[in-house]
Amino acid sequence: MELEKVLAKRVSTRRYTAKLPSDEAIQKIIDAALLSPIVRWHKLHLSVVTSPEVMALADEAAAEIFAAPDAPVKMPRPYMYGAPVWIILSGKRYSPDENPQADRMNDNLFWNVGSIIENMELQATALGLASCGINTTVVAMRNKPNVRKAAGIPEGYDALASVIVGYSDVEAPERRVKPELIPVSYVK
Ligand SMILES: Cc1cc2nc3c(=O)[nH]c(=O)nc-3n(C[C@H](O)[C@H](O)[C@H](O)COP(=O)(O)O)c2cc1C
Numbered sequence: 001m002e003l004e005k006v007l008a009k010r011v012s013t014r015r016y017t018a019k020l021p022s023d024e025a026i027q028k029i030i031d032a033a034l035l036s037p038i039v040r041w042h043k044l045h046l047s048v049v050t051s052p053e054v055m056a057l058a059d060e061a062a063a064e065i066f067a068a069p070d071a072p073v074k075m076p077r078p079y080m081y082g083a084p085v086w087i088i089l090s091g092k093r094y095s096p097d098e099n100p101q102a103d104r105m106n107d108n109l110f111w112n113v114g115s116i117i118e119n120m121e122l123q124a125t126a127l128g129l130a131s132c133g134i135n136t137t138v139v140a141m142r143n144k145p146n147v148r149k150a151a152g153i154p155e156g157y158d159a160l161a162s163v164i165v166g167y168s169d170v171e172a173p174e175r176r177v178k179p180e181l182i183p184v185s186y187v188k
Contacts, residue, residue: 001126008174010121013130014076016083016166020050025127026085029165032123033089036115041105043092044112044160047152050085054150058086061140061147079136083164088138089116090148090157113161120163130168138162 001009026048033046049055055078062079065071080086091109094102117133124131141147141159153159 005174006122006126008176009172010125010131011172011175012132013168013170013172014081014132015168015170016081016130016164017169018082018084019167020084021127021129021165021167025129026165028127029087029120029123029129032119033087033116036112036119038112038115039108042109042112043157044116045090045154045157046116047088047090048085049088049151054147055080055086055137057150058137058140058147061144062136065140066136075136080134080164081132083130083132083166085165086134086137086151086162087120087165088151088153088159088162089113090153090159092154092157109160117161117163120165124163124165125172129165130170130172131163131165134162134164 030046030048038044059078059080062075063077066073066075066079067077091113093109094105096102099105121131121133138159138161141151141153148157148159149155151159
């Protein structure tokens with residue numbers, strides 16, 4: 001698929017079939033993450049979860065926050081929409097106790113995270129797969145070491161971002177560019 005087409009077809013998808021993508025497809029998505037533009041000083045980890053039990057555990061944890069009466073936003077459940085693959089990016093934040101540059105080092109972590117997640121979503125789209133960035137189950141793991149452990153996140157690492165991947169029975173329309181999303185200025 002042409003890059004322009006991939007960019008237009010990538011869309012946050014919230015309807016999945018149970019069909020599991022092949023190991024080869026999952027590996028290509030992981031390879032895309034590894035090809036993303038990232039600085040080398042962050043300790044990062046990718047967990048590929050295809051266990052329905054572990055996803056159900058994370059869903060329960062997310063419900064404690066997002067189905068609570070005082071929930072900041074109400075989200076439709078299940079929070080990962082029955083997608084068969086959940087890829088979590090975790091990392092170890094620098095601590096100011098160990099490194100006086102910690103804040104500066106941590107400041108650009110978000111940039112690396114965005115690059116990695118986006119590369120995976122674009123590769124999924126190019127393979128004809130659907131995807132969606134998922135924050136609900138990431139937030140839910142913050143105070144749940146048992147869920148982090150079950151999801152294969154290394155000890156001492158925080159869940160930073162995640163993406164679900166699978167097949168959808170909804171045909172993704174090509175999206176148009178919306179200039180109103182981000183104002184642009186040109187300095188010549
Ligand atoms: C940081 C981040 C977190 C997100 N978390 C969720 C989520 O928890 N659940 C969800 O359904 N969509 C989530 N999304 C998807 C956004 O809602 C979606 O990207 C946005 O609506 C724009 O739509 P598009 O991706 O189809 O262009 C997240 C996206 C980002 C970038």
